[in-house]
Amino acid sequence: xxxxxxxxxxxxxxxxxxxxxxxxxxxxxxxxxxxxxxxxxxxxxxxxxxxxxxxxxxxxxxxxxxxxxxxxxxxxxxxxxxxxxxxxxxxxxxxxxxxxxxxxxxxxxxxxxxxxxxxxxxxxxxxxxxxxxxxxxxxxxxxxxxxxxxxxxxxxxxxxxxxxxxxxxxxxxxxxxxxxxxxxxxxxxxxxxxxxxxxxxxxxxxxxxxxxxxxxxxxxxxxxxxxxxxxxxxxxxxxxxxxxxxxxxxxxxxxxxxxxxxxxxxxxxxxxxxxxxxxxxxxxxxxxxxxxxxxxxxxxxxxxxxxxxxxxxxxxxxxxxxxxxxxxxxxxxxxxxxxxxxxxxxxxxxxxxxxxxxxxxxxxxxxxxxxxxxxxxxxxxxxxxxxxxxxxxxxxxxxxxxxxxxxxxxxxxxxxxxxxxxxx
RNA sequence: GGAGAGGUGGCUGAGUUGGUCGAAGGCGCUCGAUUGGAAAUCGAGUAGGGGGUGAGUAACUCCCUCAAGGGUUCAAAUCCCUUCCUCUCCGCCA
Numbered sequence: 141x142x143x144x145x146x147x148x149x150x151x152x153x154x155x156x157x158x159x160x161x162x163x164x165x166x167x168x169x170x171x172x173x174x175x176x177x178x179x180x181x182x183x184x185x186x187x188x189x190x191x192x193x194x195x196x197x198x199x200x201x202x203x204x205x206x207x208x209x210x211x212x213x214x215x216x217x218x219x220x221x222x223x224x225x226x227x228x229x230x231x232x233x234x235x236x237x238x239x240x241x242x243x244x245x246x247x248x249x250x251x252x253x254x255x256x257x258x259x260x261x262x263x264x265x266x267x268x269x270x271x272x273x274x275x276x277x278x279x280x281x282x283x284x285x286x287x288x289x290x291x292x293x294x295x296x297x298x299x300x301x302x303x304x305x306x307x308x309x310x311x312x313x314x315x316x317x318x319x320x321x322x323x324x325x326x327x328x329x330x331x332x333x334x335x336x337x338x339x340x341x342x343x344x345x346x347x348x349x350x351x352x353x354x355x356x357x358x359x360x361x362x363x364x365x366x367x368x369x370x371x372x373x374x375x376x377x378x379x380x381x382x383x384x385x386x387x388x389x390x391x392x393x394x395x396x397x398x399x400x401x402x403x404x405x406x407x408x409x410x411x412x413x414x415x416x417x418x419x420x421x422x423x424x425x426x427x428x429x430x431x432x433x434x435x436x437x438x439x440x441x442x443x444x445x446x447x448x449x450x451x452x453x454x455x456x457x458x459x460x461x462x463x464x465x466x467x468x469x470x471x472x473x474x475x476x477x478x479x480x481x482x483x484x485x486x487x488x489x490x491x492x493x494x495x496x497x498x499x500x501x502x503x504x505x506x507x508x509x510x511x512x513x514x515x516x517x518x519x520x521x522x523x524x525x526x527x528x529x530x531x532x533x534x535x536x537x538x539x540x541x542x543x544x545x546x547x548x549x550x551x552x553x554x555x556x557x558x559x560x561x562x563x564x
Numbered sequence: 565g566g567a568g569a570g571g572u573g574g575c576u577g578a579g580u581u582g583g584u585c586g587a588a589g590g591c592g593c594u595c596g597a598u599u600g601g602a603a604a605u606c607g608a609g610u611a612g613g614g615g616g617u618g619a620g621u622a623a624c625u626c627c628c629u630c631a632a633g634g635g636u637u638c639a640a641a642u643c644c645c646u647u648c649c650u651c652u653c654c655g656c657c658a
Contacts, residue, residue: 185627195639199583212638
């Protein structure tokens, strides 16, 4: 959420930013409601001020043993008026709130302006895509052949966009999770967290999934709760409605969770394999930092995510997303894209974003920079560190051999009981 | 699921015959005094949000907030209702 006062004094800038994000419409409604709100508010407050002083007057008269029926009557009438005005104010404020909740974050000045991913900028590449001396297979063919992925039985259990991992496949998934958590906690200084996979509405509003993207979420029937679409939600909301001490920042948090997404509107995209599932595993990185250092922290966070791909020796590239391709809450996003032989292309495996104070303002996460200083909204960052299912898919495809077996990346072998190759 | 207790400022803890209480005291913190420096001691200050005047992250002023929402009343931290949360006991359960 953007600061209403900031919008008020930067109308053109915000409207242009919305345009750059392919969001139609103007801020005319905002301006109208904002003015209305302030005008009603000062009127109400004026009445209240009179009511308060009259009411105190009654108290004084009573104390002296005098009656004050006239004054009481007057205040009673003022109360009625105030009540009516407050109802109107409430209506205006909630309308205003809805508008604010639906305005995306302002892109950082370093973000390329463009309508879609074609405007994204490649920042750097790491590793060489392997050239095969045989016809490489896709993970959705290799997995079932090796009996480590079972799509047919997953459909029986849950439908499309689900997968069952079996045997060494299940082990590999778990190995990747543990490997990621171990690196981020022991080497990069993140605190490991194991949060609930279900959260309340306030959390979803706090990080920006709601109200705008309700159709992408799985809601729990009969309760105001949602399955987490990413650990970013519980991790960032850990400090919702809290005031942190400046000296306690930055906070580095990491968590493994399953992630649940309805994938509304993505019919026909990535229908094969485990690239796009309703449930997938992810190790997430979240930072809560002072405003001054958030862009430095974004670079560091991105490197932290890259490092696990380097350790796995998976070729990837880093892409700076354009204004049209960025997520709603983000001011600047780097995607990490891993080489996928089945796509003959790089495929997103991580998304690292600086949300600045956009989420903190929604979730009311503040900090006191120093003793006696005014409270400020913290800056929040998040990044996949990285997607586990897509990692497994990338390993299967990039490490496949002509006979259909899969070599286990060296760093994962300790997590696999020393296994070097998964064979049929 | 049943029975009971409770939710007050950064923390702790008063305040429940409704009235000047945004809230005593303590701790913590900030500034000052003291000291060669520090501890101890003494003094002062110290909640958050929003609106208005204003060039102002200065100053002044008003409104709101004692878990959340509603109600009673001229007036509610104090009375009533609903919801949420915490704790204790019982039941159930991994």
